[in-house]
Structure formats: C-alpha cells, structure tokens
Amino acid sequence: MSIEGKVAMVTGGSGGLGRVHCLSLAKAGCNLAVVGYSHLEKAEEVAREIQAIGRKALAVKMDLANLDEVQAGVKKVESELGPIDILVNNAAFGIVRAVTIPKMSKADWDRDLSVNLTGPFNTIKSCMSGMLERGWGRIINISSIAGTMGGAGQCSYATTKAGLIGLTKTAALEGARKGVTCNAIVLGVFDGGSWHEVAPEFQERIVKRMAMRRTGTPQELSNVVVFLASEESSYITGEAIEVSGGASLFTF
Numbered sequence: 001m002s003i004e005g006k007v008a009m010v011t012g013g014s015g016g017l018g019r020v021h022c023l024s025l026a027k028a029g030c031n032l033a034v035v036g037y038s039h040l041e042k043a044e045e046v047a048r049e050i051q052a053i054g055r056k057a058l059a060v061k062m063d064l065a066n067l068d069e070v071q072a073g074v075k076k077v078e079s080e081l082g083p084i085d086i087l088v089n090n091a092a093f094g095i096v097r098a099v100t101i102p103k104m105s106k107a108d109w110d111r112d113l114s115v116n117l118t119g120p121f122n123t124i125k126s127c128m129s130g131m132l133e134r135g136w137g138r139i140i141n142i143s144s145i146a147g148t149m150g151g152a153g154q155c156s157y158a159t160t161k162a163g164l165i166g167l168t169k170t171a172a173l174e175g176a177r178k179g180v181t182c183n184a185i186v187l188g189v190f191d192g193g194s195w196h197e198v199a200p201e202f203q204e205r206i207v208k209r210m211a212m213r214r215t216g217t218p219q220e221l222s223n224v225v226v227f228l229a230s231e232e233s234s235y236i237t238g239e240a241i242e243v244s245g246g247a248s249l250f251t252f
C-alpha cells in the first residue's frame with residue numbers, strides 16, 4: 001500500500017484494536033501519533049513498539065470530548081511529526097454498558113455522545129483544513145453494527161455509531177473534490193479490546209448468531225483500515241463498509 005512516510009493519528013491507540021491499527025499503519029510505512037486518555041502509559045508502550053520497527057511515533061494525551069485539548073494535541077503532533085495525512089477515529093467510551101433506556105442516566109448519555117460523536121467532530125475539525133489545503137487526506141471512522149442494527153442496552157453507543165455514519169458522509173462530500181476521502185468501517189465483533197469485557201455466556205450467545213460462528217481477528221480489521229488509509233482506496237468515499245464476517249446476515 002502506498003502510504004510510506006505519511007503521518008497517521010489513531011485515537012484510542014491505547015486500546016485493544018487501536019494498538020493493532022497503529023502497528024499495522026507503521027508496518028505499512030506511516031509515522032504515528034498514538035492517542036490515549038486515561039491509559040496514556042499504554043499509548044506510550046505502543047509508541048515504543050512502533051519506534052522499535054523504525055518509524056517515528058508519539059504518544060499524545062487528549063480528552064476527545066474537549067475541543068481545546070484536541071486542537072492542542074493536533075498542534076503538538078504536527079510540530080513533532082509533520083502534518084496529519086491520515087486520521088483514524090477509533091476511540092469510544094461506554095461501549096459495554098448494558099443499560100436499558102429507562103435506566104440510562106442522562107450524565108452517561110451525555111458523556112458517551114461527547115466522546116464518541118463530538119470527539120470525531122473535534123478531531124476532523126482540527127485535521128481536515130490542513131488535508132484540504134494539501135489536497136490529500138484519509139479519514140476513517142470506526143462505527144459498529146450497533147449503529148446499523150441497534151443494540152439492546154446500548155442506546156448511547158448505538159446512537160453515536162449511527163451518527164458517525166452521517167458525519168462520515170458529510171466529510172466525504174466536503175472533501176471529495178479536494179483529495180480527501182472519508183469512510184466508516186462498520187464493525188462486527190473482534191477478539192480484542194472491549195470484547196473481553198463481555199461476560200463469557202453472552203459472548204457464546206453472540207457468536208452463535210454470527211454467520212461465520214467466530215469473531216474477527218484485530219488484523220482482519222486492520223487490513224481494511226490500512227487499505228482505506230492508502231492511495232489505493234482513492235475512489236472510495238462516503239461508504240460505511242461492514243467488516244463483520246456477515247454478522248448482520250440472517251442466520252439459523
């Protein structure tokens with residue numbers, strides 16, 4: 001894939017799947033800004049792994065819900081690594097709440113929306129003008145089948161993942177004639193990160209309903225992230241590409 005020398009920023013780089021995206025992009029030739037928040041030490045660990053394979057990497061702390069922090073973080077990245085060419089909005093909060101709508105607190109709802117939906121708005125707002133000026137950019141938003149199919153006990157999460165698709169299509173329209181693409185990946189279930197917080201009996205029930213009867217590996221997902229980040233994906237924009245092993249197909 002032609003992304004040698006590009007600078008990529010991955011939010012949630014301190015998390016399970018984000019770490020794999022960072023390493024895959026680095027192996028494909030990118031220098032990386034690894035964003036973490038409450039586990040910055042994990043982002044720092046990922047940055048060291050990337051440096052060990054000969055790429056530049058910087059761990060950056062930002063609360064994605066806070067536009068000032070995002071803008072300051074982006075400024076730091078751009079002064080140390082150069083302009084951001086690839087933005088992967090992978091971070092999410094409140095993924096495994098399992099709370100029904102009547103029991104969901106307004107505070108949790110607000111926080112989930114501010115990280116999962118306002119967060120990508122904040123990062124796109126902070127990175128996209130530069131991409132448009134330079135005439136090249138890739139924005140990849142990590143959505144979920146909870147956003148396209150709904151998710152019982154996941155009202156805020158599912159809502160943000162659906163909203164992210166609207167943001168994706170809008171950024172795609174605004175970037176289409178200026179070399180900037182924006183796509184969403186609609187995830188099924190992957191054996192990494194938040195999946196490990198799901199109780200084993202629920203994991204079993206979920207996998208039984210999936211066409212392939214198995215979860216995806218983080219690498220099967222990262223392969224798509226790297227493709228969408230590359231020059232080779234230049235004619236794909238505004239798409240919500242499901243990578244789920246057919247998890248939304250009717251199966252019995």
Ligand SMILES: NC(=O)c1ccc[n+]([C@@H]2O[C@H](COP(=O)([O-])OP(=O)(O)OC[C@H]3O[C@@H](n4cnc5c(N)ncnc54)[C@H](OP(=O)(O)O)[C@@H]3O)[C@@H](O)[C@H]2O)c1
Pocket residue numbers: 011012013014015016017018035036037038039040062063064065089090091092093095115142143144145187188189190191192193194195
């Ligand atoms: N695993 C799956 O099967 C699955 C399925 C569907 C969709 N997804 C999506 O895949 C993405 C990655 O999920 P994961 O499973 O790897 O989850 P994870 O390991 O829990 O990672 C979540 C990441 O989000 C970051 N984050 C949370 N709040 C933040 C904030 N306020 N500011 C900045 N960063 C914040 C966390 O950083 P800190 O820990 O440093 O705070 C962490 O790196 C998410 O968008 C999730 O919705 C995953």
